[in-house]
Amino acid sequence: MQLWDYVQGHASSLTFLTYQHASLAFQTVLVGTLVAVLIAVLVYRLPFMSAFTLTSSRVALTIPSLALLALLIVPFGLGVVPSFIMLAFFATMPVIGNAIVGLRSVPASVIESARGIGLSRWRILLTVELPIAWPVILTGIRVSTQMIIGVAAIVAYVLGPGLGSLIFSGLSRLGGANALEMTLAGTILIIIIALIFDGLLVLLGRLTISKGLQ
Numbered sequence: 001m002q003l004w005d006y007v008q009g010h011a012s013s014l015t016f017l018t019y020q021h022a023s024l025a026f027q028t029v030l031v032g033t034l035v036a037v038l039i040a041v042l043v044y045r046l047p048f049m050s051a052f053t054l055t056s057s058r059v060a061l062t063i064p065s066l067a068l069l070a071l072l073i074v075p076f077g078l079g080v081v082p083s084f085i086m087l088a089f090f091a092t093m094p095v096i097g098n099a100i101v102g103l104r105s106v107p108a109s110v111i112e113s114a115r116g117i118g119l120s121r122w123r124i125l126l127t128v129e130l131p132i133a134w135p136v137i138l139t140g141i142r143v144s145t146q147m148i149i150g151v152a153a154i155v156a157y158v159l160g161p162g163l164g165s166l167i168f169s170g171l172s173r174l175g176g177a178n179a180l181e182m183t184l185a186g187t188i189l190i191i192i193i194a195l196i197f198d199g200l201l202v203l204l205g206r207l208t209i210s211k212g213l214q
Contacts, residue, residue: 087148091144094147
């Protein structure tokens with residue numbers, strides 16, 4: 001009951017923080033996806049480079065996010081810029097692996113058939129390979145999105161936008177008025193954002209993946 005009273009009393013600020021959090025996650029995942037697919041397109045035909053990129057992307061995920069944020073403070077200061085760069089970096093990593101695996105899993109016979117009807121390499125990539133690899137790439141995007149929505153909370157440490165500020169303010173004031181309600185509200189709203197985004201990505205998959213690949 002106290003949580004509901006808190007939500008009702010702070011609806012405006014909670015709505016704004018939720019929008020900030022969702023917007024930051026959406027933008028960083030979008031940028032990360034574009035970068036990841038571009039990198040995958042450049043390396044997937046090169047066995048050594050694709051293996052190196054796959055390994056590097058997995059190792060990069062072990063970098064502590066707070067440590068990377070601390071390093072980014074030096075050149076970029078506090079606020080949105082280091083938050084965006086850190087999240088976009090981590091958003092890229094899961095998608096790179098899936099994009100490379102998806103592109104390399106396209107049957108050679110399909111590619112040869114496309115060449116046989118006179119399609120150029122780039123047309124084969126855009127009209128044959130990427131559509132076939134899309135279900136695997138989309139899985140990487142879903143993983144990336146869920147991870148980023150959670151990790152985005154820590155950008156509050158560098159005065160970044162989103163619900164993290166609400167959570168950490170509540171934690172720093174535990175025992176005080178509304179401290180628990182602040183923490184719970186922020187956490188629940190992050191979970192809601194994650195569920196909505198995942199539902200939208202599932203819908204996107206149903207609309208964009210060929211029925212023969214589902």
